[in-house]
C-alpha cells in the first residue's frame with residue numbers, strides 16, 4: 001500500500017503479470033472508495049486487511065474499472081456492505097463471462113470468489129462527493145476493453161487508469177481497441193495527472209502515456225506492414241523483433257494485439273466483437289505454452 005496524497009493510496013501487486021493487478025483507495029470524510037479488488041480470495045482478503053490499516057471506516061463504495069476477473073473476483077470481500085459501481089457494459093460482461101477465467105489457470109488457488117456483479121452502473125460519467133473530495137468516474141470509449149472507466153481525483157491530480165495504462169508490462173487490447181486506446185490516452189493526457197496508478201505495474205507519472213502510446217503505435221505499424229504483405233498475424237509475430245519493447249512483461253500479448261489491429265485494418269469498429277478464444281489460442285501457440293499466471 002503506497003500513499004500518493006492525503007487519503008489516496010495505491011495497492012500495487014508485483015510483478016504485475018497476468019491476473020496480478022493493482023487496486024486503490026480514496027478516503028473522504030464520509031466515504032471510503034475502493035478501486036478494483038484482486039483475482040483470488042487470498043489476495044482480496046489481503047487487500048481488505050491492508051485497507052483496514054489506512055481506513056477506520058469499512059469501504060462503502062467499490063469501483064470495478066472493467067470486466068476482467070482479476071479486477072472483480074474479490075468483490076465479495078467488500079460487498080456487502082459496499083455498493084459496486086462500474087460501466088453498464090462491464091456489468092453485462094461480468095455476468096456473461098462469469099468465473100470463466102478460473103478455468104484458464106486451474107493450478108491457481110482461486111479460493112471462494114462468488115460472482116458479485118456491480119449494482120450501480122453508468123454510461124459516460126458520474127461524480128462521487130466524498131465529503132470535500134471529488135472523485136470523477138468516466139468512460140471514454142473502447143480501449144483495453146469496451147467498458148473501461150477511469151477514476152480521477154482532480155484535487156490531487158491522481159489518475160487510476162485501470163488496464164488502459166501499464167507500467168513495465170505489455171499492454172493488451174485484444175478485447176478492446178488499439179485505435180480507441182490511442183484516442184483515450186490522448187484524452188487522459190488532457191487531465192494532466194501528476195501520479196498515475198496503472199492496472200498492472202508500478203505507480204508512475206505522465207511518462208506512462210508516452211510508453212503505452214509508443215507500444216500501441218508500433219503495433220499499428222507492424223500490423224499495417226504485415227497486412228499489406230499478406231502475412232497472417234502469427235507470421236508477423238514470428239518475424240517481429242520486439243526491440244525496445246523486449247523488456248516488457250508478458251510479451252506474448254503481441255499476438256492478441258495484432259489480431260485486434262488486423263480487425264481494425266479490416267474496417268471493424270473499435271471494440272467490435274472478434275473471436276477472442278481463437279486469438280488467445282494463437283497466442284498460446286506462438287508462446288509455446290499458456291501464458292504464466294502467478295496469481
Ligand SMILES: [Zn+2]
Pocket residue numbers: 066068144163199
Ligand atoms: Zn484487464
